[in-house]
Amino acid sequence: MERDYNKIKADFGSHIRSIRDSKKYSLRVVASKCNLDDSNISKIENGKFNVQLSTIIELARGLEVHPSALLEYDFSFEM
Amino acid sequence: MERDYNKIKADFGSHIRSIRDSKKYSLRVVASKCNLDDSNISKIENGKFNVQLSTIIELARGLEVHPSALLEYDFSFEM
DNA sequence: ATAAATGCGGTAGTATATAACCGCAAAAAA
């Protein structure tokens, strides 16, 4: 039985979206700057994926931020 | 064909190990504080896994650091 | 010397992340 990581996935997705929104990049613009498909980035933002490390790095490239910035938000509830 | 993420995996593993070493925690101690198996943490440290987001969060719990700290190292070469 | 702790390799089964598409409905731009 796999643990429930829905909140983790949803929170990560929201954070990605807020970074993308703040840069005013469309999904396709981000996708064009990394090796990801725009529809998959959409799924990530909507909390549908438990992304892998390599995908986090790609997202950071597409969003032009340091990878650690993608995890800079509140995790207090689950720690 | 999947891209070669070996360097990403290896660098992440080294970083995890350096944090664990600095805290002087054994693999089993870290494992006891999160939902991971000690032998799998060993594999992560040795660059054998492209870990998922949930695993990064679990590692952070086990190592008692904020998840973003697990990505705070140099990525310059691949960005 | 004996016992305990440690790192780590192996395994099998299951779940799921991802790539790479398609096409639509709504919003924005022309």
Added chain:
DNA sequence: TTTTTTGCGGTTATATACTACCGCATTTAT
């Protein structure tokens, strides 16, 4: 209004992360 952009849901196939074990060889402690 027509055109373009945008977000997003769906699909299929493949790779691989993960769980949860076992046991060994080396190191460290007693």
